Amino acid sequence: MDWISWPQVIDDLASTRRGAATFLEDFDAPYSAACHSEWVVKWTKIGEAHDLVGDANLEKGRIGDAEKAWLCALTAFEVARRMACADAIESEKATAKIEATVRKFGSLDQKIECVPVKCDDQSEMLTYYLSAAGASKAPAVICISTEEEAATTLLGRLLPVAVARGISVLVVAHEDIDSNDHSDMALSCCLDYLSGRSDVDAGRIGVYGDGLSAAVATQFAFSDRRVAAAVCDGGLWDFARMLASTQWLTGTADAPDEKVVSARRSRMIEQFKCPVLVVASSRGTASLSEASKLLSHASAAPIDLQLVMPQTITSRFGEIEDFVTFDERIFGWLEHKLLPNSAL
Known part of the structure; x- marks a missing residue:
C-alpha cells in the first residue's frame, strides 16, 4: 500500500474519514514494531496538521472551518492511537492529543x-x-x-x-x-x-x-x-x-x-x-x-x-x-x- 503521496491535510471531513477507513481496511504492511511506530508518527503528524489548520481558522474567526479541521484531527489521532496499541507511552500521547482537541471543539458555541x-x-x-x-x-x-x-x-x-x-x-x-x-x-x-x-x-x-x-x-x-x-x-x-x-x-x-x-x-x-x-x-x-x-x-x-x-x-x-x-x-x-x- 503506497501512502507516501497522501496529503498531510485534506480540507474535508468526509474525505479525511474515507482516507482513514481505506487505510485501516487495506493495511497490509509487515507486522513489525518499526512499521507500527512509523504509522503512529505519520497519522499523528496528519492530526497535528489538521489541528493547526483549525487553530488558524479560529484566529480568522472562521469557527465552522475550525471545527471541521479539528474533527479531521480527531479522526487522525484515533488512527494513531489504535496503531500504537502495543506501545503504552505512544498510546497515551495520542489519547492526550484527542482530549486536547475535544477541549478546543467544546470551547466553541457551547457544543x-x-x-x-x-x-x-x-x-x-x-x-x-x-x-x-x-x-x-x-x-x-x-x-x-x-x-x-x-x-x-x-x-x-x-x-x-x-x-x-x-x-x-x-x-x-x-x-x-x-x-x-x-x-x-x-x-x-x-x-x-x-x-x-x-x-x-x-x-x-x-x-x-x-x-x-x-x-x-x-x-x-x-x-x-x-x-x-x-x-x-x-x-x-x-x-x-x-x-x-x-x-x-x-x-x-x-x-x-x-x-x-x-x-x-x-x-x-x-x-x-x-x-x-x-x-x-x-x-x-x-x-x-x-x-x-x-x-x-x-x-x-x-x-x-x-x-x-x-x-x-x-x-x-x-x-x-x-x-x-x-x-x-x-x-x-x-x-x-x-x-x-x-x-x-
Whole structure:
C-alpha cells in the first residue's frame, strides 16, 4: 500500500474519514514494531496538521472551518492511537492529543457540556453532552466507553460521526457506571437527566455500549423499558457465563442439551422491548458464531434485531478495527431507529 503521496491535510471531513477507513481496511504492511511506530508518527503528524489548520481558522474567526479541521484531527489521532496499541507511552500521547482537541471543539458555541449526573445515592458521574444540530426536540443516545477508556476518548472518536446528525449524545465512562452497585440504576439516572432536558425527546432515547460495555447496555435495555433502541451484545455475555456456570455445577465438560440452550436463547430475546443492534467484535463480549445463532432465533420472533461486525486486521500486536466504517454503521442504525424520517 503506497501512502507516501497522501496529503498531510485534506480540507474535508468526509474525505479525511474515507482516507482513514481505506487505510485501516487495506493495511497490509509487515507486522513489525518499526512499521507500527512509523504509522503512529505519520497519522499523528496528519492530526497535528489538521489541528493547526483549525487553530488558524479560529484566529480568522472562521469557527465552522475550525471545527471541521479539528474533527479531521480527531479522526487522525484515533488512527494513531489504535496503531500504537502495543506501545503504552505512544498510546497515551495520542489519547492526550484527542482530549486536547475535544477541549478546543467544546470551547466553541457551547457544543459540548460537562454534566454531573446525580444518582439516587447522591453520588455524581461526570458525563459529556453533545446537543443535536439544529433540533429543538431531538432523540438522544447514552454512549458508554469500554473498560479502561475515559469518556473523553470515546467522545473524541464519536464527535466526527455524531456532530452532523440530528441526535444528541451523552457520553459516560465505563468506570463510572461500573463503580456503582447497580449499573442499570446509574444509567437510568442518565436517562432521567436526558428526559428532563427541553432539547431531548424523552420517548426516543437509546443506549450504545462500546466494547465490553455492550453487556452493560444489554442489562440496561432489559431493566429500563424507556430505552428506545440498544446497541449492545444481545445478552450473549451473561448467556455464556450462565452456560459455563451450568457446566461447572454439573461437573461435566459436555455441551448442554441444544434444545435447552435454544429455549434459553428464545427467552433471552423475548426480554427486549426495543430494536437491538448486536455488536460482534473482539473488543466486545459477543462472538460472531453466538451472535449469528441469536440472530437466527430472533428471525422467528417479533423483535427487531440486527447484527454488525467491524472489519479487522490481525497483527501480532492485536486486532486493528476499521472504527470509521463501524461507527458510521452504528450511528446510521441509531438514526434510522430514532429519527422517524431517516433511511438506512
